[in-house]
Amino acid sequence: xxxxxxxxxxxxxxxxxxxxxxxxxxxxxxxxxxxxxxxxxxxxxxxxxxxxxxxxxxxxxxxxxxxxxxxxxxxxxxxxxxxxxxxxxxxxxxxxxxxxxxxxxxxxxxxxxxxxxxxxxxxxxxxxxxxxxxxxxxxxxxxxxxxxxxxxxxxxxxxxxxxxxxxxxxxxxxxxxxxxxxxxxxxxxxxxxxxxxxxxxxxxxxxxxxxxxxxxxxxxxxxxxxxxxxxxxxxxxxxxxxxxxxxxxxxxxxxxxxxxxxxxxxxxxxxxxxxxxxxxxxxxxxxxxxxxxxxxxxxxx
Numbered sequence: 001x002x003x004x005x006x007x008x009x010x011x012x013x014x015x016x017x018x019x020x021x022x023x024x025x026x027x028x029x030x031x032x033x034x035x036x037x038x039x040x041x042x043x044x045x046x047x048x049x050x051x052x053x054x055x056x057x058x059x060x061x062x063x064x065x066x067x068x069x070x071x072x073x074x075x076x077x078x079x080x081x082x083x084x085x086x087x088x089x090x091x092x093x094x095x096x097x098x099x100x101x102x103x104x105x106x107x108x109x110x111x112x113x114x115x116x117x118x119x120x121x122x123x124x125x126x127x128x129x130x131x132x133x134x135x136x137x138x139x140x141x142x143x144x145x146x147x148x149x150x151x152x153x154x155x156x157x158x159x160x161x162x163x164x165x166x167x168x169x170x171x172x173x174x175x176x177x178x179x180x181x182x183x184x185x186x187x188x189x190x191x192x193x194x195x196x197x198x199x200x201x202x203x204x205x206x207x208x209x210x211x212x213x214x215x216x217x218x219x220x221x222x223x224x225x226x227x228x229x230x231x232x233x234x235x236x237x238x239x240x241x242x243x244x245x246x247x248x249x250x251x252x253x254x255x256x257x258x259x260x261x262x263x264x265x266x267x268x269x270x271x272x273x274x275x276x277x278x279x280x281x282x283x284x285x286x287x288x289x290x291x292x293x294x295x296x297x298x299x300x301x
Contacts, residue, residue, distance in 0.1 A: 151185025184290025
């Protein structure tokens with residue numbers, strides 16, 4: 001089975017490539033969308049895994065149109081080629097942020113998408129186009145919406161938080177109660193392999209997340225334990241913290257209202273629909289185990 005992967009040089013793409021290389025039944029080919037793609041280049045593949053895209057720019061230095069050019073227009077172009085080809089499956093990596101920037105309760109696949117950021121809107125517009133096209137008989141469209149993905153080799157917010165914990169700085173926001181869903185790269189690899197090798201799994205939209213959400217305080221405790229010291233969790237009054245953040249908005253301090261929201265908000269994602277489709281009760285890797293593996297990789301590097 002030949003699988004095409006776009007965005008294969010990124011964190012997720014590299015991990016998937018390495019994972020599939022261990023399977024003698026799967027041959028992986030990288031597809032570079034920065035170059036023109038002809039129909040004959042993809043015609044003998046069994047599936048396309050479309051990972052390539054412009055990630056959310058937390059520093060907000062990117063122009064809005066960059067997101068739509070990469071995340072929306074390129075996806076449309078590739079999907080049109082897929083429809084004309086002999087390929088059976090198209091797996092599109094979208095994001096939970098294509099649905100909602102903030103979540104009240106638990107996010108399922110049911111809510112009508114209402115993203116606010118250019119990143120989320122560009123992903124949602126790509127989804128809408130894919131879903132609007134008529135699929136020829138025998139083809140499957142699977143849209144996956146992962147939450148925050150982590151794993152060895154990933155440089156993201158978890159790595160920054162680990163650096164703070166490692167040098168022994170206290171976490172001053174422990175009084176805020178939150179729960180967030182994470183996605184271990186090992187669980188993601190397992191899910192993608194199941195999707196492309198089991199044709200009985202129906203197409204559609206699937207959230208992808210670990211089984212159990214974790215609080216920021218739990219994450220810090222795990223990091224501290226792995227570093228061999230007790231977690232320093234300071235429960236400063238939330239009202240005082242919010243006042244400091246409000247001042248930060250005006251004086252450009254490190255802590256402002258937006259950063260406070262990112263650090264303390266809850267974002268719980270349901271994976272029940274996915275597990276039902278895969279006919280499993282739980283994913284292979286527990287959320288805490290996957291997190292420990294990622295954190296240990298930070299120390300080893």
